[in-house]
Amino acid sequence: MTARHDTDRVIALWLTEIAPERHVDYLDETLGALDRVRQRPAWASPGRWLPMQMTLPRVVVPRAAPYIALLALLLIGVIIAVAVAGGQKRLPAPFGLAATGLVAFESQGDILVADADGSGRHPLIATPGGQWSPTFSRRGDRIAYWSAPTPGDPASLYVADADGANARLLTGEQRFSVPDALPALSWSPDDQRLAVSSDGDLYVVNVDGTDLHPIGKPTHQRSGPVWSPDGTLIAYTGQPLRDPYSQTSSWVIAPDGTGDKEVIPAEGGYEIANVNPSWSPDSRSLLVHTGGAYDGDDTDISIAQRVAGGWTSRAIVPEQTWDYHPSWSNSGTQFSFLRVVEGSNPEQLQLMVANADGSNVRRLSTAAPRFNAQCWSPDDRFIRSFAPYDDPAKRTMLLIPLDGSAIVEIPAPGEMSMGVCSTQRLAD
């Protein structure tokens, strides 16, 4: 036997001696403490698993239609390609209103896209393994996504052209722990860098794959980065290092790791609040939902605003209602959020819209499905959602128009995740 094998055997033997398996007397205590821990829905937001119930009419796209539409799209694509050959493609501004392009989503480990009217659904990235979190760049000409041998495994970050070609690995051999339904990546406004989160750490990487590095000191956990439109800050959800509960708060940090600052403090351990921050187009304010510190405490829509010398925060929709997941419109004139239908059992949600100052809160749908990163189309004409939450196999993507016209429903070929909300921006 070689000395190396001697060492291996001695180490293995020593390990079995130092910590023999024993009766564990703290399991009941551990399980009892779970009363304080709410399960995190797959998209890491408050745990209200609601059935889908919509009152607006829907337009269901037949499953065969995408293939016909795909052929039509190919023909149109060829014509357009010939027409613009040699010309410079015009790109939209990174923020504000823009024309609406493709909507992207993940199903069965592939990334699919469709037009905003529900037609033309087709796979964009369909390589072996799993791909998820498709996120178009600010100018709509590229798309970032996570990829792993098996969906949900430690993943690598890729960027491809908007048509799915030229996929490039950005993160080398490093693997990231990114649940398939969490919004764990964000483009910088100039589309030259990406911010990502994994296992409580934030990272920034250049779009060419260079200079991947963590930002921020190891003082607390960080997740869900969202780059500000002016590029100066990254908003994220902070959590104490040792906190499996819901002590989540809203933070901002500069892309170089300086200026780490809590802008909305944690309130308590019942709801998972302060997640999915939404920047206003002028980068002056952030919207999140807050509250729910104890069972029975309601949740509010809160706003953190930059003021001289720092930040201030307040509830902008303080009503005694359960409100979640605010999202700024691209124009910055209004925002949307979800509200629990009072007295509903099982609970239902309705999609609400308010003016930028929190006034004129109005209902867009009488009941809406659970969703995480509800988002506005670049032209602000519809809000995107998924339903139902509790059955991925039957889940579809919903495009809910703000003008009250028919909801567009885009079915997936199989199970669909719904954590990331991304729609391609195009030049007008």
Add this chain to the structure above:
Amino acid sequence: MDRDLVVRARGGDRDAFARLAAAAVTRLDAVARMITRDPERAKDAVQEALARAWRDLPTLRDPDRFDAWLRRLLVRTCIDELRRARSRVIEVELTELDHPRVADSSLALADRDALEHAFRRLDPVQRSLIVMYYYLDLPLAEVAEALSLPVGTAKSRLSRARDTLRAALEADARDGVEIVGGQPA
């Protein structure tokens, strides 16, 4: 691992989760005591890992991956525990549990002491590598995955950790105890 239990627990069934936890906790506790070398920190790590598991279970896509996923949570909480402990510079007093009297042990007391001291000098990731590779007998690729490390990096760090332990044993042997096949000559 019962796949049905995982699916039910993922859907919010506390009883199902309790059964999964009961089946796993003995092994988790042993692993945590190995990595942390402190029964109280091990208890904290196991409790936190189980709480995180319950909280995040709905994000687990493949129920068949539950065991590996839970193991990964535990290892990471152990690493966090050790990093926090290091920042507080707390000297841990060894308890009887850390030095079991094994009547028919094939390891010499001097070897155990040498390994103990050397192991405590390893960083938290190296300790986790050693435990996962030598005790849990996991393939290197799975060890690397659990620690979110490239396989090459995991291999080199494991090699350095093993070299540290071997050097401790060799130094111990030079001091008078010769190791032959793991037993005193």
